[in-house]
Amino acid sequence: MRTASITxxxxxxxxxxxxxxxxxxxxxxxxxxxxxxxxLDQLARHSLIDMKIRCAGDTHIDDHHSVEDVGIALGQALxxxxxxxxxxxxxxxxxxxxxxxxxxxxxxLSGRPYLVWNVDFPTAKIGSFDTELVRExxxxxxxxxxxxxxxxAIHGINSHHIAEAAFKSVARALREAVETDxxxxxxxxxxxxxx
Numbered sequence: 001m002r003t004a005s006i007t008x009x010x011x012x013x014x015x016x017x018x019x020x021x022x023x024x025x026x027x028x029x030x031x032x033x034x035x036x037x038x039x040l041d042q043l044a045r046h047s048l049i050d051m052k053i054r055c056a057g058d059t060h061i062d063d064h065h066s067v068e069d070v071g072i073a074l075g076q077a078l079x080x081x082x083x084x085x086x087x088x089x090x091x092x093x094x095x096x097x098x099x100x101x102x103x104x105x106x107x108x109l110s111g112r113p114y115l116v117w118n119v120d121f122p123t124a125k126i127g128s129f130d131t132e133l134v135r136e137x138x139x140x141x142x143x144x145x146x147x148x149x150x151x152x153a154i155h156g157i158n159s160h161h162i163a164e165a166a167f168k169s170v171a172r173a174l175r176e177a178v179e180t181d182x183x184x185x186x187x188x189x190x191x192x193x194x195x
Contacts (some may be wrong), residue, residue: 002178004080008073012065013057017073021081021178023050031055031070033063035129036137039167040070046171049078049178067133071140078145082178085109090189092177096169101156105169108148109177111195115142119153119166126159134163138170 002021009015027044029037032055044051053074057066082088093106103119115138121131142149151170156162181189188195 013069020050071137075144087185092173094172098165101161101165103165111146
């Protein structure tokens with residue numbers, strides 16, 4: 001089984017993450033940030049990666065540290081579970097509609113982190129959640145997961161829908177990228193022989 005467990009403790013957050021790449025999309029989130037839990041549920045459910053995430057953070061200040069640090073730990077867990085990446089498809093892309101929102105994701109599990117983020121939110125908040133934190137999460141996930149990640153919001157007028165479409169499109173692209181390629185299940189998907 002391609003699984004990983006990560007713990008990360010700082011003066012700002014105490015986080016544990018468990019992932020199983022070959023799961024069914026089971027999720028169990030408790031970060032102290034309700035909207036973020038909802039988005040993480042979508043990430044697990046639509047990637048078919050089982051995820052259990054716990055975070056005790058300094059949310060009395062704001063949600064920034066919790067959201068960013070969960071992205072760091074989740075990226076580390078994904079990288080650990082992928083190991084040498086032998087047999088994976090490596091690339092994934094998905095165009096996801098959600099009501100008024102349409103978001104496109106393309107990613108490469110290259111080991112070379114890079115985020116291209118073309119997503120604008122019409123509001124600064126979704127409930128009490130700062131919309132700028134969506135980018136912060138994906139920046140941390142990309143950096144610590146070694147993922148080249150492109151996310152583009154093609155259109156949308158509702159901030160909740162745009163954020164949810166972003167998480168779901170990344171999830172579906174991630175699902176494709178981590179899957180085993182039945183034609184090359186014993187090979188690392190790179191002409192260099194390593195990722």
